[in-house]
Amino acid sequence: MTNLPSKKRAFVSRLAVFAAGVLLSVTALAAGGGKVQQAGTDLSDKASLQRGAALYMNYCSSCHSLKYVRYARIGEDLGLSEEDVQANLNFNGGKIGDHVISPMTAAMGVAAFGKAPPDLSVISRVRGSDWIYTYLKSFYLDESRPVGWNNTLFANASMPNPLWELQGLQQPVHGKKTATGELPVEGFTISQAGTQDAQAFDQTARDITAFLEYAGEPAALKRESLGVWVILFLVFLAFLAWLLKNEYWQDVH
Numbered sequence: 001m002t003n004l005p006s007k008k009r010a011f012v013s014r015l016a017v018f019a020a021g022v023l024l025s026v027t028a029l030a031a032g033g034g035k036v037q038q039a040g041t042d043l044s045d046k047a048s049l050q051r052g053a054a055l056y057m058n059y060c061s062s063c064h065s066l067k068y069v070r071y072a073r074i075g076e077d078l079g080l081s082e083e084d085v086q087a088n089l090n091f092n093g094g095k096i097g098d099h100v101i102s103p104m105t106a107a108m109g110v111a112a113f114g115k116a117p118p119d120l121s122v123i124s125r126v127r128g129s130d131w132i133y134t135y136l137k138s139f140y141l142d143e144s145r146p147v148g149w150n151n152t153l154f155a156n157a158s159m160p161n162p163l164w165e166l167q168g169l170q171q172p173v174h175g176k177k178t179a180t181g182e183l184p185v186e187g188f189t190i191s192q193a194g195t196q197d198a199q200a201f202d203q204t205a206r207d208i209t210a211f212l213e214y215a216g217e218p219a220a221l222k223r224e225s226l227g228v229w230v231i232l233f234l235v236f237l238a239f240l241a242w243l244l245k246n247e248y249w250q251d252v253h
Contacts (some may be wrong), residue, residue, distance in 0.1 A: 030209030039133035041210040066100035068121040124216040136205040169195030
């Protein structure tokens with residue numbers, strides 16, 4: 001490669017980087033395992049986002065931060081007053097202008113789970129909403145794991161199921177043993193019912209997913225609401241340009 005002209009070397013280097021990126025993406029998808037389900041999130045549904053924010057703060061924020069999101073921004077975007085945010089979403093005693101930071105330190109996370117829980121500010125942009133939705137529904141009991149839980153979408157996940165009280169305790173239904181001696185999980189049975197039925201828990205997972213989708217790009221709420229008006233403006237501008245063109249060329253033969 002050193003004998004190639006500089007432009008060709010640059011092209012080959014970019015091609016190699018692209019190929020490596022594709023390979024890593026395919027590997028990551030293969031490592032995730034399982035089939036994703038459609039989340040069906042709707043960022044225009046403020047009630048869903050509000051429920052998702054409350055669920056996230058109650059069940060997820062003790063371990064996972066949202067370090068790029070402020071409590072004040074959540075309140076503004078989701079139509080919540082400062083009093084509502086401080087009373088129902090901010091359990092860390094911080095100010096309304098603070099970022100959503102988990103009280104769990106990295107050292108505490110390593111001691112409890114073997115690794116520090118990741119920040120989830122942009123998890124929806126990395127994994128996608130369908131992946132998050134499916135992940136929340138795919139925990140099952142596994143005595144071989146250190147925390148007693150596993151996940152069909154993200155095998156050997158280090159965290160327990162944070163929503164088990166709502167979903168109930170899922171036991172795996174195994175398929176036929178593979179050539180490598182593994183027993184694939186083909187489904188679940190509920191060995192202990194939770195406080196929600198399957199339909200209600202689906203909505204819970206969808207609400208949390210919607211909130212994380214919003215947290216990944218808060219500006220999307222305003223951008224999508226402005227999109228219709230921008231398109232209408234462009235159509236009107238095109239109409240004016242057409243009228244101007246006709247007026248300008250009407251005497252030209």
